Amino acid sequence: MKSILLLLFISVECFAQIQPGARQAALAHSDIASAGDAFSLFNNPAGIASIHSREIGINYSPAPYEMKELSNAFASYCEPTDYGNFSVGFSIYGFELYKETQFVFGYGRNISRNFSIGASAIYKNIAIKNYGSKGVFLFNLGAIAKINEQFGIGFSAENITRTTINSESNQIPTVLWAGAYAKFFEELTFSIAARKELGFNPSLRLGAEYSLLDFVQVRFGVSNEPSTYSSGFGVQYEFMQFDYAFSSNPDLGLTHQFGLIVHFSGK
Numbered sequence: 001m002k003s004i005l006l007l008l009f010i011s012v013e014c015f016a017q018i019q020p021g022a023r024q025a026a027l028a029h030s031d032i033a034s035a036g037d038a039f040s041l042f043n044n045p046a047g048i049a050s051i052h053s054r055e056i057g058i059n060y061s062p063a064p065y066e067m068k069e070l071s072n073a074f075a076s077y078c079e080p081t082d083y084g085n086f087s088v089g090f091s092i093y094g095f096e097l098y099k100e101t102q103f104v105f106g107y108g109r110n111i112s113r114n115f116s117i118g119a120s121a122i123y124k125n126i127a128i129k130n131y132g133s134k135g136v137f138l139f140n141l142g143a144i145a146k147i148n149e150q151f152g153i154g155f156s157a158e159n160i161t162r163t164t165i166n167s168e169s170n171q172i173p174t175v176l177w178a179g180a181y182a183k184f185f186e187e188l189t190f191s192i193a194a195r196k197e198l199g200f201n202p203s204l205r206l207g208a209e210y211s212l213l214d215f216v217q218v219r220f221g222v223s224n225e226p227s228t229y230s231s232g233f234g235v236q237y238e239f240m241q242f243d244y245a246f247s248s249n250p251d252l253g254l255t256h257q258f259g260l261i262v263h264f265s266g267k
Contacts, residue, residue, distance in 0.1 A: 028221025
């Protein structure tokens with residue numbers, strides 16, 4: 001049964017795998033407007049601009065939907081400078097029959113105190129056993145604007161060049177994101193985002209993050225298209241932050257993600 005589900009999953013989601021960041025996953029990826037850690041490189045590159053110290057991020061999902069063949073791992077590094085923030089990353093997804101690898105370079109810069117932009121260039125390689133492999137380049141853009149200390153909005157666009165593997169269109173999805181966050185209390189932040197993949201219905205995502213203690217956060221998220229529920233927590237100790245998330249798909253089951261971010265001294 002799992003083999004059948006795996007083939008169905010690959011045929012439907014062939015070039016649109018799980019996005020990294022256990023914090024982001026727990027919030028159902030509704031934080032497009034409040035991105036600001038090492039995994040912003042993969043989600044909204046404008047968030048790179050808000051990182052104030054060197055960061056290394058590692059994210060691992062061992063068996064999405066209880067299938068180890070869909071395991072994926074991400075790593076990223078951010079270097080703040082006086083000329084903007086630079087980031088590099090790597091990801092790997094799949095197993096011996098089908099595998100995707102990515103090398104990513106990103107840049108984010110604060111245009112003003114309340115407005116930042118970012119861009120990322122991605123080299124993606126797809127390898128299918130007995131069919132060979134092929135690599136392509138694609139590009140993402142993002143922007144984040146803070147209205148004030150309580151509200152902000154964000155936007156990102158994935159694969160703006162509409163790159164494909166061969167002559168067929170939409171093999172690698174072009175996706176538009178828009179979102180906002182509201183911080184009504186110091187300890188509680190709500191976020192909302194809409195995801196629109198060209199050719200498909202839009203997906204709405206909602207999330208909430210509550211600071212239970214100064215170093216512990218709990219998170220919840222929900223989305224439609226498909227309908228998923230997610231939850232998780234984060235623990236920060238000195239220069240290290242550990243995050244965990246799980247999400248539930250009604251048809252495919254559970255996915256667990258584990259993330260670790262290490263903060264170094266400022267620039």
